[in-house]
Amino acid sequence: MKLSADMKAFEERLGHQFGRPELLLRALTHPSMSSPTREDNQRLEFLGDRVLGLVMAEALLKADRNAAEGLLAPRFNALVRKEACADIAREIALGDVLKLGRSEMMSGGRRKQALLGDAMEAVIAAVYRDAGFEVARDVVLKLWGKRVETVEADARDPKTALQEWAQARGQQPPRYQEVSRDGPPHQPTFTMSVTLESGETAKATAGAKRTAEQTAAKTLLDQLESGSA
Known part of the structure; x- marks a missing residue:
């Protein structure tokens, strides 16, 4: 399967070239575009949430080796919540390549925080399924950047x-x-x-x-x- 030019550009922004591009297409397919022959991204979103959680938990433990659980938990929540995922999605223009049904597109779906956050998690899962945990971890840490080090100790929503x-x-x-x-x-x-x-x-x-x-x-x-x- 060959990806379109805009999907190739998205791979560059993401920082991962897919060996199985169908995974990326599935990760970017909203349920409003699903069909018997086209899977949506909901199952990948479920998996990506867990992959992201493990990456962030490891990164926080490494960033502050002396922090107690009471400090780590709010930092973790700030890094993995839907708003944070949506912010990353906007930075890499994920909305531009989302596959949306007409009604969702007309209602501004490419800008909706929930849709962007869900799709970002699905893309993380797609990278994990395509290349394994270590590659997925590298991609996530690159995208989240200094957020892990600078997240506030009292980072509650x-x-x-x-x-x-x-x-x-x-x-x-x-x-x-x-x-x-x-x-x-x-x-x-x-x-x-x-x-x-x-x-x-x-x-x-x-x-x-x-x-x-x-x-x-x-x-x-x-x-x-x-x-x-």
Whole structure:
């Protein structure tokens, strides 16, 4: 099987040339494009999540040989969560080569964080299946770069950090609500609010509910830390 020019260019950005290019094609095929003769990337995504986890666990242990599990766990979560995978996917323009059905393409699928994160995990699995763990580890470490060394010791996502802030003060978990939904049906934007039991609140708008919630949580955390909430 020969890859197209754009797929060859993606191989270069990824840093791996496939001996079995059908694995790469499968990794980039969203379920909206699957058919009896075309497998989608969901099974590879499942595997890639585990490969990425092992690579990051090993890398963190090596980067800080004295860190306790309580410090390693939040760093690990920050490096493997879907947002981090989506960031890497954007850096190598993975969205440009995603195989999407028409409806998903019309709804801006090439920019969706969840789709990019899932596909990045699937691509990692494809490299692993194509060339083994050591090659997959090298590819992942090259793509993640200095993130492993610079990830913050307190690298929790904003929603988790805000929940821990509330629990430490005897409050109920933060409450998230959809304030509004705007834009066309194929590309909506969501405004979400987060409110603490003690009354502090913040809002944010984004193209996905989860992203808006994370941004609202970060905004409220920043306000709490600065004393302006």
